[in-house]
Amino acid sequence: MSQILILDDEPAILQSLRRLLRMVPCSYGNQSFELEIEAFSSARAALARIEHTPFDLFISDYRMPEMDGVSFLKAAKACQPDACRLILSGYADLNALLRAVNEVGIDRFIAKPWNDYELVSAIAQSLAHRELLLENKRLADLMRLDCGDLSPADMEAHLLESIEPGITKVHWGPDGSVILDPASLKNGE
Structure with missing residues (x-):
């Protein structure tokens, strides 16, 4: 079960994303992901939840009243560095995109309105990539253990x-x- 946190200040967007991710199968290659979704309209409430609950993927709007998406994802990355990070935005701001890539290392920048297939595909690809990275870390730790470095x-x-x-x-x-x-x-x- 993949835990996903969605943050957007517009309740209609949150509802639409929840409905989409419940209905459309999320798969990449031969991997299939069952999603458990938590949606927040407040960045502060989402950050409080992140402190106590592990998530596999964060999806955030870029422009929000409390905190922009890059700042939110930066804080989320500090708490859970192995989670994937996606930004949804209705604004094609090149500076925002560069900041998201350089400061947060986002996996994808997705424009609003999104294409359902592309969004679900991006989520599945990010989750598959995350699993691969975690497996590589585990194998590297086993090698360091064998070599006496760990x-x-x-x-x-x-x-x-x-x-x-x-x-x-x-x-x-x-x-x-x-x-x-x-x-x-x-x-x-």
């Missing part, structure tokens, strides 16, 4: 991080205690 504990940490992003990032207090809410450090609590 300890079994580090290998396990990589595996845990791929399953549950952020699980290996522990925030320690000055007295050695574990801090469950790192935001409290910023607020001086």
